[in-house]
Amino acid sequence: MKKIKRQAVSNKSECVACGVCALECKRQAIQIFKGCYAIVDTSLCVGCGMCEKNCPAGAIEMEVIE
Template sequence: MAKKKASVNVASCVACGVCRLQCPRQAISIYKGCYATVDENLCVGCGLCAKACPASVIEVKERDVING
């Protein structure tokens, strides 16, 4: 089964935290002040983080999700 999930290009992320502030599920955190990471268990694929990202390094795309 595929669901939409946010994905961060960590090589280009500047860890500004704008995406984290926009996420209604608190699915995004900043790893050691270096880049954003997404908790796929919390992410609902709404795309608010991608729209808010000033560096345009987040995209929401279909991901295979295995239940069980």
């Protein structure tokens, strides 16, 4: 059976730019763009879900990519 791959997606209108997700991400896949909102580098994200789990604003969702 094929393993499901997931990727983090940030919602910039809900993000409060606290930076928690960037600190939690072991792959350094998240940056806070101009101090305003989180952006995920999808080429680095391994879908661990730590950012989603720790975001206080519920601004990250895990999306199934395949």
